[in-house]
Each structure stands twice: as C-alpha cells, then as structure tokens.
Amino acid sequence: MSKPPVAVGLFVTCLVDLFRPSVGFAAVKLLEAAGCDVTVPALQTCCGQPAYNSGDRRSAIGIAAQVLAAFRGFDYVVVPSGSCAGMLKLHYPALFAGDAGQSAAALDLSQRTYELVSFLTDVLGIRTVDARFEGAVTYHDSCSALRELGVMEQPRRLLDSVRGLRRTELPNADVCCGFGGTFCVKYPEISTDMVRKKASDVVGTGADLLLSGDMGCLLNIAGRLEREGAKVAVRHVAEVLADACGSPPIGEPKSSRPA
Amino acid sequence: MKPTSHAFSANAHDALQDRDLQRALKLMETGFSAGRRTAVARLPEFDELCEQGRAIKNHVLEHLDFYLERFEGEVVARGGFVHWCATPREACETILSLCRSVRAKTVTKGKSMVAEEIGLNPFLEANGIEPVETDLGEYIIQLADQSPSHIIAPAVHLTTDQISDLFLEHHREHGKTKRLTEPQEMVGEAREILRERYFQADVGITGANFLIAETGTTIIVTNEGNGDLTQMLPRMHIVISSIEKVLPTLEDAWTILRVLARSATGQDISCYTTFSTGPKRAEDLDGPAEFHIVLLDNGRSSMLGSELQDALRCIRCGACMNSCPVYQSVGGHAYGWVYPGPIGAAIDPFFIGLKEAHDLPAASSFCGACESVCPMKIPLPKIMRHWREKAFEEKITPVPQRAGMLIWAWFARRVTFYRLATRVAAGLFGLLGRRRGRFSRLPFAAGWTAGRDLPAPEGSTFHDLWSARARKPPA
Numbered sequence: 001m002s003k004p005p006v007a008v009g010l011f012v013t014c015l016v017d018l019f020r021p022s023v024g025f026a027a028v029k030l031l032e033a034a035g036c037d038v039t040v041p042a043l044q045t046c047c048g049q050p051a052y053n054s055g056d057r058r059s060a061i062g063i064a065a066q067v068l069a070a071f072r073g074f075d076y077v078v079v080p081s082g083s084c085a086g087m088l089k090l091h092y093p094a095l096f097a098g099d100a101g102q103s104a105a106a107l108d109l110s111q112r113t114y115e116l117v118s119f120l121t122d123v124l125g126i127r128t129v130d131a132r133f134e135g136a137v138t139y140h141d142s143c144s145a146l147r148e149l150g151v152m153e154q155p156r157r158l159l160d161s162v163r164g165l166r167r168t169e170l171p172n173a174d175v176c177c178g179f180g181g182t183f184c185v186k187y188p189e190i191s192t193d194m195v196r197k198k199a200s201d202v203v204g205t206g207a208d209l210l211l212s213g214d215m216g217c218l219l220n221i222a223g224r225l226e227r228e229g230a231k232v233a234v235r236h237v238a239e240v241l242a243d244a245c246g247s248p249p250i251g252e253p254k255s256s257r258p259a
Numbered sequence: 260m261k262p263t264s265h266a267f268s269a270n271a272h273d274a275l276q277d278r279d280l281q282r283a284l285k286l287m288e289t290g291f292s293a294g295r296r297t298a299v300a301r302l303p304e305f306d307e308l309c310e311q312g313r314a315i316k317n318h319v320l321e322h323l324d325f326y327l328e329r330f331e332g333e334v335v336a337r338g339g340f341v342h343w344c345a346t347p348r349e350a351c352e353t354i355l356s357l358c359r360s361v362r363a364k365t366v367t368k369g370k371s372m373v374a375e376e377i378g379l380n381p382f383l384e385a386n387g388i389e390p391v392e393t394d395l396g397e398y399i400i401q402l403a404d405q406s407p408s409h410i411i412a413p414a415v416h417l418t419t420d421q422i423s424d425l426f427l428e429h430h431r432e433h434g435k436t437k438r439l440t441e442p443q444e445m446v447g448e449a450r451e452i453l454r455e456r457y458f459q460a461d462v463g464i465t466g467a468n469f470l471i472a473e474t475g476t477t478i479i480v481t482n483e484g485n486g487d488l489t490q491m492l493p494r495m496h497i498v499i500s501s502i503e504k505v506l507p508t509l510e511d512a513w514t515i516l517r518v519l520a521r522s523a524t525g526q527d528i529s530c531y532t533t534f535s536t537g538p539k540r541a542e543d544l545d546g547p548a549e550f551h552i553v554l555l556d557n558g559r560s561s562m563l564g565s566e567l568q569d570a571l572r573c574i575r576c577g578a579c580m581n582s583c584p585v586y587q588s589v590g591g592h593a594y595g596w597v598y599p600g601p602i603g604a605a606i607d608p609f610f611i612g613l614k615e616a617h618d619l620p621a622a623s624s625f626c627g628a629c630e631s632v633c634p635m636k637i638p639l640p641k642i643m644r645h646w647r648e649k650a651f652e653e654k655i656t657p658v659p660q661r662a663g664m665l666i667w668a669w670f671a672r673r674v675t676f677y678r679l680a681t682r683v684a685a686g687l688f689g690l691l692g693r694r695r696g697r698f699s700r701l702p703f704a705a706g707w708t709a710g711r712d713l714p715a716p717e718g719s720t721f722h723d724l725w726s727a728r729a730r731k732p733p734a
Contacts, residue, residue, distance in 0.1 A: 053625060053647070056664050147626070147628070147631050178584065179624065180623070184706075189271060223697065
C-alpha cells in the first residue's frame with residue numbers, strides 16, 4: 001500500500017498568473033511528479049505584499065485574510081516565489097500578531113508554507129530531477145528566498161542533476177537586482193542602475209540562460225538584458241527543473257531561438 | 260545641516276549622472292564589503308560576539324538612566340564634567356560657552372557624527388571660532404565645504420583626482436604649490452599642515468564610540484591617531500556624544516570593539532583605540548587640564564519603548580550602507596541628511612520629520628542585505644516599513660502612489676473582478692506584445708521602460724488555463 005499523497009495547495013502568485021502561467025504548470029508538474037496531490041484554490045489573487053511594503057497595512061491584512069481562508073486544510077502550501085512565500089511564512093504572523101482570531105491561523109499557515117524548490121528538497125527530500133537541458137546556465141538568488149528563507153544550495157543542487165546542464169556561479173548572485181516590487185516603480189532610475197549591474201554580471205558569466213526563482217527578478221533582469229540586446233535567455237528555475245521549456249524564454253516572442 | 264531629503268529622487272538622479280561619484284562608489288563597492296567578509300571569515304566566533312554585543316546593548320537600553328547616571332558619577336569623581344543637553348541647540352551653546360571660557364579661537368576636531376547632527380561647525384564659525392577637522396576624510400570635506408557622505412568614510416564620494424585639486428587650491432596658502440597625485444604624498448602634506456593646527460588649538464573636540472559607566476571613560480577608535488593629538492594637546496577636551504553610547508564595563512566595550520572594526524573596514528581592530536578618563540592628573544605627563552562630556556539626547560530617550568528602540572543599538576560601523584545596493588548607486592549625499600544609507604532611512608525621519616524624509620525608508624527594495632550584515636542585528640527593513648505605514652496613515656505618501664495602491668487592493672480583494680481585470684490585461688498585452696515578446700515603451704510604465712523592456716505576458720492567466728484544464732477530462 002502506498003502512502004496517501006501529500007495535499008498541496010499551490011499559491012500561484014500574481015506575477016505568474018498574469019505574466020507566465022508556464023511557471024505555474026511547471027510547478028504543478030514538479031509537484032505531481034513528486035507524488036503530491038495539487039489543488040489550486042480559486043479564491044487567491046495576490047499575497048498582499050505590494051500593499052504591505054507600501055505601508056498600506058489595512059489592505060495587506062484584508063488580502064492576507066483571504067489567503068488564510070483559501071489555504072486552510074492543505075498539508076502544505078507551495079509557492080513558486082521566494083518573495084511571496086516569505087510574505088506568507090514570515091510576514092503574515094507579524095500582520096496578525098495582535099489579532100486573537102487570526103494569529104493562530106497565520107502561524108499555522110506559516111508552518112505549512114514553502115518556496116517551491118525548498119519544498120521539493122527540504123520537505124520531500126528530492127535530490128535529483130528527471131530533466132535535460134543542453135547549455136550553460138547561471139542562477140540569481142532572489143533576496144527573499146536567500147535571506148528570508150535560506151534558499152541557496154537547494155536550487156543549485158537540483159540544477160546540477162539536470163542532464164546536459166553546465167552551471168556557472170553568478171558573481172554577486174546575492175545582490176538585489178533592483179526589482180523590489182513597487183520600488184522599481186517608485187524609484188525607477190535607482191532600480192535601473194541596480195539591474196544594469198546585475199545584467200552586466202549575468203552577461204559576464206557567458207551563460208546561455210539565467211534562472212531564478214522569482215518572477216519579479218526575472219521580469220526585471222530579462223527586461224534589461226533585452227534592452228541591451230544581450231544573448232542570454234531568462235527562465236524561471238521551475239521550467240528547467242520540470243523539463244518544461246516549451247514556451248519561449250521570458251521577454252521573447254514565440255518561435256524565437258530555443259533555450 | 261539643512262536637510263534635502265525631500266528632494267531624494269532629484270538628488271538620486273543627479274548622483275547617478277555624476278561620473279566622479281560613480282567612479283568613487285565603484286571602488287567602495289569592492290573595498291568595504293569584501294574586507295568585511297574576509298575579516299568575519301577569519302573569526303569563527305564573530306556571530307557569537309555579535310549576539311553578545313546585541314545583548315549588552317539591549318540590556319543598556321533597558322537601564323539607560325542607571326548607566327548614564329553611573330557614568331556621570333564616575334566622570335565627576337575623576338574631575339571631569341558632564342553636560343546634559345536635550346537639544347542640538349543646547350549642545351552647541353554648551354560647547355560654545357566652554358570654548359569661550361578658555362578664550363578659544365581655534366578648536367581641533369576628531370570625527371564625530373553627533374557633531375554633524377547638531378551642526379556644530381557652522382555654529383562655531385558663526386560665533387567666531389574656527390573648527391579644524393583632523394580626521395583626513397573630514398579634513399578633505401571641510402576643504403570642499405561639504406558634509407560627510409558616509410558615517411565612517413566621510414569623503415568616500417570623492418576621487419583621488421578631485422582631492423588633488425582640493426589640496427592644490429587650499430594648500431597654496433601654506434606654501435604648497437605642487438599638485439600631488441600619490442595618496443601617500445597627499446596624506447603627508449595634509450599631516451604636515453594639520454600638525455601646526457594641533458598646536459594652535461585651544462580646545463579639542465572628539466566624539467565617542469563608547470562611554471563606560473564603571474570608569475567614566477570615553478573611547479574612540481581611529482586609524483590616523485588624529486584623535487589622540489586632538490584631545491591631548493589643547494588645554495580642554497570636549498567629548499560630544501549621544502546618550503545611547505554608554506556601556507556598563509570596559510569588558511563590554513571589548514566585546515563590541517571586536518566586531519566594530521571588522522564590520523566597518525574589515526580590520527581586526529582599528530589602528531588606535533583611545534581611552535579617555537578624566538583630565539590630566541598631577542602625575543600624568545600630558546593630557547587636557549579640563550575634561551567635559553556633552554551628552555546629547557535629541558529625542559533619543561523617546562525612542563525607547565517605540566518601534567525605533569532597536570536602532571539605538573547602532574554602533575555606527577557603516578556595514579549597512581556598504582552592503583546597500585541603493586547606497587552603492589546614489590551615494591550618501593542623496594539621502595539629504597546626516598545619516599545616510601539604511602540606518603539613515605531608519606532614523607532620519609525621526610530627527611527631521613517624516614514629511615521631509617518619507618522617501619528614505621521608501622527607497623529600499625527591502626533586499627535585507629543591511630540587516631544581514633548588521634552586527635547589532637537591527638531590523639532595518641522592519642523599521643523602514645514602520646515609517647512607510649506611518650506615511651501611508653498620515654497621507655504623506657504621494658497621492659498617485661496611494662491611490663494606485665488602494666485601487667489595486669480593491670481588485671485584489673475581489674476575486675471575480677480581479678480575474679476579469681487580469682484576463683483583459685493578460686489578453687490585451689499578450690496580443691500587443693506577441694510579435695516582439697516585450698515592450699520597449701509603455702506610457703503608464705515609463706519609469707520601467709526608460710531603462711529596460713517589459714516582457715509581454717503569455718496571453719492567458721494561469722487561473723483561466725487551470726480551470727480550462729480542470730474542465731477537460733484527462734487525455
């Protein structure tokens with residue numbers, strides 16, 4: 001008799017939902033391959049981080065309460081983003097700290113929530129993936145995944161198990177790319193200067209493909225690389241790990257170069 | 260110092276265009292952080308020392324009144340004086356009257372950020388007393404008539420070339436007419452000129468890194484030895500310090516000294532660590548005849564028990580700004596007041612008002628690098644978020660940002676409308692961007708597209724595709 005499958009609620013994130021559904025499907029593929037029973041609760045929009053980071057605590061609490069309700073009952077809540085996972089895991093308990101009714105629910109959700117790659121490796125104990133990618137890749141650490149959730153070795157280890165993949169370390173991989181949610185809208189010039197440095201480090205590696213675990217960073221870095229005309233493709237790490245690189249890389253039209 | 264923090268975005272714009280500044284910042288980017296990493300790696304117990312230091316600071320902040328009074332008692336017992344000053348104005352007035360009591364014309368000064376906070380130099384100058392900065396970086400920016408751009412490296416924003424020009428311009432009156440370009444020679448020339456000034460000074464003013472309650476000692480760390488000459492040669496030594504610098508014992512100071520230089524410059528310890536305890540005694544060979552400590556509150560006592568209390572643990576090492584990508588992009592002057600970088604973003608709004616400084620805590624990507632390197636583990640992003648919430652509550656946040664957020668949040672809380680809006684947006688922009696896969700110009704995201712393209716969405720939302728998949732029987 002096999003174990004009952006792990007019930008996972010997928011928190012899609014607003015950027016994956018809007019910009020790149022492929023990442024959501026890649027996440028589902030990885031989770032299902034690992035034996036999880038994946039549900040995507042319909043009552044989810046965003047984690048509320050834009051409001052929380054803009055000082056609009058009331059809106060953030062309203063949105064977070066929705067997430068608490070939508071993700072009740074799953075064994076785990078998995079998020080293909082370090083930033084949104086960090087919001088659920090670390091900041092929801094802070095948001096509801098003074099709320100007797102909700103604080104237990106927030107703590108409970110916090111304990112069940114994981115960033116996708118961290119879930120696969122740290123919780124499910126997966127060491128290798130069944131995927132192939134021919135080319136040189138480099139990996140950018142998203143600030144939240146790295147510093148809030150301690151995700152650093154996990155994606156690198158899984159990538160190293162992808163057949164054909166050659167991985168180079170990105171210099172200053174731990175330095176922010178300048179996305180920062182609303183930061184890039186409020187202070188675009190500073191944000192541009194930061195992503196300019198990031199793009200230059202990425203190009204310097206000579207990699208064909210840049211990977212990361214957060215759509216925010218990816219949209220930002222891909223946008224800058226495209227602007228510079230750089231020959232580096234950009235994808236979410238889940239696409240490569242799931243062997244799901246069917247859609248064109250981020251920021252590229254359909255029927256463009258394969259990568 | 261008149262703040263220009265309200266003009267942060269304009270300051271940042273100028274800073275990004277300033278080639279000399281960008282060149283200087285690039286050098287700094289590689290210098291400090293790498294040095295810190297190496298120094299930390301060499302000391303396995305670094306984190307443990309930080310933890311101990313943090314506990315010491317927390318303990319002091321819980322008993323600040325006790326340790327300050329004990330400190331005062333010990334200073335007085337050794338023949339020194341403590342002057343309690345609630346405001347910058349009071350501190351300036353106190354220092355002025357002390358200077359006047361010895362008919363001072365010239366005062367030498369060691370590096371002190373609190374002196375910057377109270378605007379001491381312009382105040383003394385306006386009252387006919389010439390302050391002479393003796394820390395090399397401070398000396399340089401005094402020649403340039405600027406303020407420090409970094410709390411431990413005040414002239415870090417200037418290139419060697421710019422300093423060569425400054426020295427040529429200002430050292431002429433001392434008979435130096437050759438433009439020097441070798442840092443070693445330049446330091447030699449500045450030292451020669453400063454040497455004279457030490458002997459002319461009637462009063463020496465220094466800051467304090469720590470105040471020791473058990474002995475009434477003040478401690479400064481320097482790398483140039485200028486602090487020693489500043490405080491030993493004149494007849495009066497004035498220490499200007501803020502109240503949170505007090506520590507219970509000398510041993511506590513050692514715990515924190517072991518992490519201070521490592522965090523700051525990557526040195527194991529600064530070249531000089533100077534302990535000052537009271538005025539010259541009969542059996543001492545040298546030292547000041549009078550020893551005064553000006554203790555500044557400037558509202559710090561009201562930070563206790565508030566969201567800002569943790570910021571009072573700061574030991575002014577500068578690691579937060581050295582690791583901050585925003586600081587690395589725009590430099591310290593863009594912040595527009597005394598304390599730049601993440602610590603400035605946390606405390607400047609308190610000192611100069613949130614209306615003036617609301618941009619500083621907002622201009623962070625919340626990357627968390629500052630908190631991760633802070634030896635006192637000050638939750639800098641959390642404090643910045645506190646200010647953002649206050650700015651939002653008090654409607655200081657600019658109207659377009661506020662309105663945009665509220666509209667977005669309205670949708671985010673109503674799934675049906677949100678799905679509709681995202682379906683339209685993904686479909687429309689997916690279609691418009693289909694040919695190139697990206698947008699190079701978008702009127703409503705002009706800030707974004709000024710410096711980068713915006714990748715086009717794939718065309719359908721995940722949720723729409725997912726429900727379609729759920730409706731289909733599995734193939």
